[in-house]
Amino acid sequence: MPAATTIKDVARRARCSIASVSRVVNDSGPVSGPLRQRIAAAVAELDFSPSEVGRSLALKRSRTIGVLVPSVTNPVFADCLAGLQDAARRAGHAVLIAQSNYEAGREAEAIAPLIAERPAGLVLTVCDPASSEARRRAAAAGIPTVLLFNEPAPAVGTEIDVEANAGGGAVVTVDNRGAGRELAAAVLARGHRRLAFVAGRFESSDRARARFEGFRDALTAAGLPVAPPIEIDFLDGADHIDLTEVLARLQPTAIVASNDLLAIGVMAALRRHGLAVPQDVSVAGFDGIAIGRLIAPSLATVEWPARAMGTAAAAMLLDLVGPRGGKPTAARTLRLPHLIRPGGTLADAPVTSCLPLETSP
Amino acid sequence: MPAATTIKDVARRARCSIASVSRVVNDSGPVSGPLRQRIAAAVAELDFSPSEVGRSLALKRSRTIGVLVPSVTNPVFADCLAGLQDAARRAGHAVLIAQSNYEAGREAEAIAPLIAERPAGLVLTVCDPASSEARRRAAAAGIPTVLLFNEPAPAVGTEIDVEANAGGGAVVTVDNRGAGRELAAAVLARGHRRLAFVAGRFESSDRARARFEGFRDALTAAGLPVAPPIEIDFLDGADHIDLTEVLARLQPTAIVASNDLLAIGVMAALRRHGLAVPQDVSVAGFDGIAIGRLIAPSLATVEWPARAMGTAAAAMLLDLVGPRGGKPTAARTLRLPHLIRPGGTLADAPVTSCLPLETSP
């Protein structure tokens, strides 16, 4: 395993000092034509690429950004990550990843390795921004942070954080609650009156909670009773959702899931109960993952530009960091638009259930 | 933005030298009880976590590993990545990601930022290991590499690579060709005689090629003609596959796709043609992505333990790197087992087509 070529090797080969090599490599400072030639040649011949670790140490800031998502196996976060990585790469930054597995208690340990790498900034999707230990740690470490998909929340933490986060509060997200309202309204418009809401655990996702709140808003506005949400341990793989009780108790004609992966799981569960979607029960979700378009019936959902959100988060973070730590110019909070995507899983309610049915006590 | 606390801050607070701090932090060398106490206290109070960049520079090896996948939005790679990241984290390593977008020409530039970070090692899924420029660069840089999902191929490159890769050839994969054979056999067993193979571009995936070769093996062994594979520009999002020509020309009763994402896309395309799966045409894929189980009909596929492969790749790489760069103990090539997963998309061939039909010239 040959040691990586260093700036010294290049300097020796070009018969000059490392300072000059640094100058041409970074295009900083003046270098005469001939010398520049020799150095360029040496760089090419030795296939020299400067060590980011050396550079980071000298500059006291790295070209790496860290990303924490609940899980990379949820397509919506994979999309974010793809966009984010792409934007970061174009800006010459590397991307470190971490996963919390939707557990608030694991967020802190998950980002510890990221913080240890002294990244230029962090993009976080946490369970609950208001109480996130990870967010607090990042702030304490003085690392600029952008929240992704989370609801904006006041900066957390101790005295030191206040200063650290002075320019903080950056967030790229969507209108989760508004989307919940609109989706519920779309379901109601189809004549459904008994709606169930299936979600991941609220303690694991402020998005799920906000979406439910919007759902509740719409039902309440329509003068309908709101059944308590069904919270499910959600780990992307949760392919065995148990709807027995809800179906028996509420007899819903439509089920709204807090995300598309769950919605697809709900469809499978309904099928196991011998119920047809959408003939017996309609289903809708949030996120607009690509697969939802391809399955049959296609998934009715709220679509937001996940990939673009990743791109935007990277852009905002890099702007926040600034080439010189100068004044950031980007908006502090960016809410990207969403769209109700009609799908075959959402149909008119069966005629027999257009009127609210009292649940027997 | 307060500067991160350094080992000096801790030393000052504990009234000792930085060497002693280093000793307790890394548990290297002896430190008296009392001093250890003071240092531990200082570390806790200052929330000190040693800079990996400083450490990497001093040690000349980092605790970071880089990963190149075609795309993180393909669930099979997301699964790999999840497993890999998890294993790396447990071993105290951070994970850097890069994507090639299934383009061989982009692999080199994609991993450039990774190499610049001087990672302990690299896990690569490339288009074609035999000609991969990225692989060559990694070898030239002397970075231990594990191929993931690729077919094993001799070490590439120049003189220097030979030495660099002397211990190389590490790969975690599956029996792509064997799986292709078995899946085709399973389809043939259902009475199908006109089979089409839809794949991503072979130049983008040695896996797709190997799977097709297995497919061809089985058809040939059964004395059937083998239609040329349909290669498709595949970018995970390719939700508009055009099957018009294949359907007209071959009139297949079964279509095998080189991966599950494609298979799902194929199902959607068939639907657009008014064909029912599996009544009119059966479909099968490779990878065993989780969603395949949940959709209806469920996707017949070849399942391999993607997440475990990521875990295994991390383990092999870390072993390869070694705590001391010592002799690695793990196998050089690891082939994980696969399983034909039956699914509703694969059914008996329509009776009218049990016998081979001559295609008109």
Next chain:
DNA sequence: CTGTTAGCGCATTCAA
């Protein structure tokens, strides 16, 4: 046991 020091790869003063 503890402290001092050299040096990892690089950018950056400061002199020449």
Next chain:
DNA sequence: TTGAATGCGCTAACAG
């Protein structure tokens, strides 16, 4: 225009 020297945070000899 160029080079020598300093220091970034840390580990690892080496001295005491």
